[in-house]
Each structure stands twice: as C-alpha cells, then as structure tokens.
Amino acid sequence: MASDAPLSDDALLDRLAARIVELRLEVPAILALESGRPLSVVAGQAMLFLEPLVQTLFGLADYRRYAALIQKRESIEDLMRRIESRAEAARSARRGPAPTDQARSGRP
Numbered sequence: 001m002a003s004d005a006p007l008s009d010d011a012l013l014d015r016l017a018a019r020i021v022e023l024r025l026e027v028p029a030i031l032a033l034e035s036g037r038p039l040s041v042v043a044g045q046a047m048l049f050l051e052p053l054v055q056t057l058f059g060l061a062d063y064r065r066y067a068a069l070i071q072k073r074e075s076i077e078d079l080m081r082r083i084e085s086r087a088e089a090a091r092s093a094r095r096g097p098a099p100t101d102q103a104r105s106g107r108p
Contacts, residue, residue: 017082044071
C-alpha cells in the first residue's frame, strides 16, 4: 500500500485475518486466540515488552496497534469471526463451483 494514512482497526484486523488464512494457519490461530483470551491483557503487554526485539528482526509497521488490539477482548472475538469467515470462503474457493444437477445425474 502506498498510502500514508493509517489503517482503521477494522482494516488492520481484516489484513491480519487474511494473512492467517493465506498461510492456512486458521486452526492454530483460533486455538491460540481462544485459549489465550483470559490472558489478553498480559499478551498485549508481553507484545509491548518484546517490541524492540520484534521491530529489529521484522520491522512491523503496525506492531503497537496490534498489541493494543490484542488487549481488547472484543477485538479477539472480531478477529476470530473474520478468520472463520475468510477460511470458509477460501475452502469454498478451493473446492470450486458446485456441480449442477445435470452433471450429478450423468445426463447431458
């Protein structure tokens, strides 16, 4: 993206969900989010603590915003919903179009 305008929280969550599904990590991501939900504030603080190391290694531009979003339980729920809906759409796309009634019956 060449735009200098910061992304909204929704766009940030959407981008994260898209990347998770693109890597086909939806199951481990949802499992981690679900099991870590009670510790969301601690996880966000841990991300802030590790920020210098992560920024040095990966240079993530929106890292602080991700850390702030992880601390909000409603954001975690929203992220899980986005991952699930994108994963379902990706599964449907991989399966291809549904066969028609004629093709299933074997008639031309």
